[in-house]
Amino acid sequence: MPSVQILFVDDDRDIVAAARMVARRSGMELVGASDPAAAWSLLAERRYDVILLDLNFARGHTSGEEGFRMLADLMANDPQAVVIVATGHSGINVAVEAMRMGASDFVIKPWSNDALAERLKRGAALAHARRAAMGEGGDEPAILLGDDPAIERVRRTIVRVGATSAPVLALGPAGSGKSLVIDLLRRQCAGAGEPCVEIGMHDAIDMGKIEEALAGSQGGTLILDHVETTPHRLQPHLAARLSGRRILAMARGDRQSVRAALDADLLMQLNTIEIELPRLSTRVGDALLLARHFADLFARRHGLIARTLSDEAARAIVADDWPDDVRGLRQAIERAVLLAEGGEIEIADLGLDAAIQSEGRPRAAAADLNLDRAEKHLIEAALDRHRFNISRAADELGLTRAALYRRMAKHGL
Numbered sequence: 001m002p003s004v005q006i007l008f009v010d011d012d013r014d015i016v017a018a019a020r021m022v023a024r025r026s027g028m029e030l031v032g033a034s035d036p037a038a039a040w041s042l043l044a045e046r047r048y049d050v051i052l053l054d055l056n057f058a059r060g061h062t063s064g065e066e067g068f069r070m071l072a073d074l075m076a077n078d079p080q081a082v083v084i085v086a087t088g089h090s091g092i093n094v095a096v097e098a099m100r101m102g103a104s105d106f107v108i109k110p111w112s113n114d115a116l117a118e119r120l121k122r123g124a125a126l127a128h129a130r131r132a133a134m135g136e137g138g139d140e141p142a143i144l145l146g147d148d149p150a151i152e153r154v155r156r157t158i159v160r161v162g163a164t165s166a167p168v169l170a171l172g173p174a175g176s177g178k179s180l181v182i183d184l185l186r187r188q189c190a191g192a193g194e195p196c197v198e199i200g201m202h203d204a205i206d207m208g209k210i211e212e213a214l215a216g217s218q219g220g221t222l223i224l225d226h227v228e229t230t231p232h233r234l235q236p237h238l239a240a241r242l243s244g245r246r247i248l249a250m251a252r253g254d255r256q257s258v259r260a261a262l263d264a265d266l267l268m269q270l271n272t273i274e275i276e277l278p279r280l281s282t283r284v285g286d287a288l289l290l291a292r293h294f295a296d297l298f299a300r301r302h303g304l305i306a307r308t309l310s311d312e313a314a315r316a317i318v319a320d321d322w323p324d325d326v327r328g329l330r331q332a333i334e335r336a337v338l339l340a341e342g343g344e345i346e347i348a349d350l351g352l353d354a355a356i357q358s359e360g361r362p363r364a365a366a367a368d369l370n371l372d373r374a375e376k377h378l379i380e381a382a383l384d385r386h387r388f389n390i391s392r393a394a395d396e397l398g399l400t401r402a403a404l405y406r407r408m409a410k411h412g413l
């Protein structure tokens with residue numbers, strides 16, 4: 001794989017194709033995104049060395065307004081991002097404003113191929129230098145997606161406190177994005193070469209392991225995962241030893257349960273800033289937005305055609321209570337992307353059925369339908385998909401073979 005990856009946000013396919021040729025000739029790989037939504041989806045999947053951003057990418061818009069908004073969001077998400085803005089001849093003031101906002105460089109359209117190649121190379125070198133200074137190498141992205149106001153607040157808080165040394169406690173249900181938040185915070189702190197140690201407090205932790213982590217993180221960052229599980233007898237020791245490093249902590253649960261689990265002293269050391277991730281099912285519109293993102297992501301990752309969600313599947317996703325939160329949705333969509341056979345991802349592909357039994361209450365797969373009919377539909381779909389191989393269908397449905405036979409008989413299948 002070529003070492004330099006470029007994302008070009010521009011709605012003109014011809015210009016993207018031309019830029020791709022220029023990049024290829026210099027040994028760089030360039031991917032196009034026709035609008036901000038497509039760009040965020042790509043950015044969530046992998047890290048790009050350089051983002052080339054057309055400030056006038058909405059056809060007919062000349063103020064660069066949409067481009068500026070995207071630039072502001074890009075810089076807020078990752079202050080280390082290398083963004084080169086593209087603008088027309090008349091746009092020199094626009095370019096200057098973009099640089100003030102954090103863009104690294106600009107290129108005037110129409111560009112000469114050499115000028116573009118030169119700027120991309122310079123941008124890539126800058127990206128590598130910044131990453132090396134941060135002690136980072138990988139291309140794993142970290143983007144907290146979501147339009148819900150609560151998530152917007154989380155993003156703003158990350159930007160405000162990321163580069164400070166304030167202790168942050170991220171709390172919320174399992175799979176809601178706490179690790180992602182901590183990762184984003186860690187990426188924002190400037191400490192080049194400083195140690196960063198993570199310790200899971202749930203791993204039958206003893207004081208020896210804690211001492212080791214404390215010693216390793218002196219002058220750097222200590223990340224405490226599952227901090228709410230710290231045994232009570234160890235909490236006073238831990239509280240007394242935390243100074244001298246930045247503390248980023250994660251706790252499963254809501255404010256009340258986390259407060260109940262932690263001594264007041266320890267809590268005081270952890271939660272100068274508290275970031276609470278709300279349940280996915282309470283974030284308006286986010287389940288669908290994330291589902292679409294994961295559908296694109298996994299289609300690309302597995303080299304499959306990108307499928308849209310059927311209306312019924314989309315409704316089910318919105319209505320579901322997602323007990324495993326974003327992680328559960330991510331898994332359901334990956335499975336659906338791999339198993340779907342039709343032109344769209346259908347409700348049956350989402351595998352929401354297993355939870356009907358385990359939760360003892362209907363979930364969205366069935367909620368908009370009669371439960372009996374939904375069950376029949378899901379069983380038919382599973383049997384169909386596995387060509388009536390009962391063991392495999394039962395496996396997928398989370399049933400024993402006997403239970404599946406019973407239900408087949410009930411539905412006359």
Ligand SMILES: Nc1ncnc2c1ncn2[C@@H]1O[C@H](COP(=O)(O)OP(=O)(O)OP(=O)(O)O)[C@@H](O)[C@H]1O
Pocket residue numbers: 044143144145146172173174175176177178179180181250252290326327330
């Ligand atoms: N808002 C989001 N946008 C994009 N991806 C997300 C978002 N929230 C969570 N994810 C993804 O969902 C998965 C689960 O998130 P994460 O591991 O951060 O959860 P967690 O709260 O730390 O869970 P646990 O309590 O089990 O440790 C990860 O793959 C993460 O990247």
